[in-house]
Amino acid sequence: MGPKISVVIPTIEEESVFGLIRRIRKLLGNVEIIVVDKSGEAYYKRLKATGAVVIRQKDRGVENAVMQGLRHAHGEILASTDGDDTHDISGIAAGVRLVQEGKAELVLGNRMHHLEEGSMNGYLRFGNAMLSKMFSTFYKAHIDDVLTGLFVVKREAFDSIRDVDPYRAGIAFFAIELARRGYRVRQVDIKYYKRRQGESKLTRSKLAYGINVASHLMRQLRDYSPLLVFGGIGVLVIIAGLVVGVGVLLQYLHSGTFTLTGRALLAFLLVVVGFLFFVAGLILDVLVEIEKKLMKM
Numbered sequence: 001m002g003p004k005i006s007v008v009i010p011t012i013e014e015e016s017v018f019g020l021i022r023r024i025r026k027l028l029g030n031v032e033i034i035v036v037d038k039s040g041e042a043y044y045k046r047l048k049a050t051g052a053v054v055i056r057q058k059d060r061g062v063e064n065a066v067m068q069g070l071r072h073a074h075g076e077i078l079a080s081t082d083g084d085d086t087h088d089i090s091g092i093a094a095g096v097r098l099v100q101e102g103k104a105e106l107v108l109g110n111r112m113h114h115l116e117e118g119s120m121n122g123y124l125r126f127g128n129a130m131l132s133k134m135f136s137t138f139y140k141a142h143i144d145d146v147l148t149g150l151f152v153v154k155r156e157a158f159d160s161i162r163d164v165d166p167y168r169a170g171i172a173f174f175a176i177e178l179a180r181r182g183y184r185v186r187q188v189d190i191k192y193y194k195r196r197q198g199e200s201k202l203t204r205s206k207l208a209y210g211i212n213v214a215s216h217l218m219r220q221l222r223d224y225s226p227l228l229v230f231g232g233i234g235v236l237v238i239i240a241g242l243v244v245g246v247g248v249l250l251q252y253l254h255s256g257t258f259t260l261t262g263r264a265l266l267a268f269l270l271v272v273v274g275f276l277f278f279v280a281g282l283i284l285d286v287l288v289e290i291e292k293k294l295m296k297m
Helices: 017-028 041-048 062-072 090-100 122-139 155-159 172-179 206-224 226-255 261-296
Strands: 005-011 032-037 053-056 077-080 106-110 151-154 185-189
Touching: 005 017, 005 062, 017 032, 017 090, 032 041, 032 062, 041 053, 053 062, 062 077, 062 172, 077 090, 077 155, 090 106, 090 151, 090 185, 106 172, 122 172, 151 155, 151 172, 172 185, 226 261
Parallel strands: 005 032, 005 077, 032 053, 106 185
Antiparallel strands: 077 151, 106 151
16 A cells, blocks of 8 residues: 555635546545635535535635645645646656655646646746746756646655745745755656636736745745855955956056055955855855754754
C-alpha cells in the first residue's frame, strides 16, 4: 500500500470540480479529497454529495483556501490543484513519485511547455516568466512556472510552514516559504488547458497580483539571501570608489601633483563602505544558514 495522499481543491462555483473529483479518484485511487469552498448553499450541498470533505473558506485568497485545506489534511503526501480543471492532474501522480523517491519536498506543475492555444495570453506568460526567473535566481532552483495552480508537497515540509499566515502570492507563497527554509523545489511538465466554463476568480488585477508576488520575492531575498543583496550593493559601491580613485590616480600621473583631495577622500570612503556592506552580507548570510538548519531540526 502506498502513502496516504490528500488533494486540496479551492473553488468558488466551479462546475468543473465535479468531474475533476471523479478523475482524481480514478487516477489516485483511495485518496482524501478536500474541497475548500466559498460558494452558495445549493453548490455546497452538491459538493457534499460527492463524498469529498467540504470546508467553508474563512479568508479571502486562493493561498488562504489551500492553506486551510492542507491544515485539515491527513495524508503523508499533500497536493493541490485549481478547481477550474485547467491543469493536467497527471502532474499530481508525477509529483508524488518525485517526493516518494526523495528527490524533492515540493513539486510544482510546470504549464509553460504545454499550453493549449488560448489558455494563457502573452502578457501573463511574460509576467510569469519574469517572476519564475526571479525565484530561480534567488533560490537556486530551475522553476519555469512559479504561479502554477498545481503542486505536491511532503507532509514534513508543509508542517514547517503550517502556522505561517499566507500572503497574497498564490501558490508562489508555498514555493517561497519552503525554498527559503532549504527544502528542494522541483517541477514536472503538465498540460494546461483553456478554461471551458466561467471566468477566473483569482484576482481582479493580474498586474497588481504580479507586482505583489515580486515584492514578496524581494522581501524574502533581503531577509533570507542577505549576501546577494548586501554583497551586491557592496560590490557596486566598491566599483564606484575605484572608478573615482582611478580618476584621481590618472590626474596625479599626468600632472605630478596631488590636488584632488576631495575626490580621493570620496573614493576611499566608497571603498570602505562597500567593503563593510560586503562583510555585513557575509555575516548575515551565515546567521541565515544557521536559522535554516534550526528550522529543519
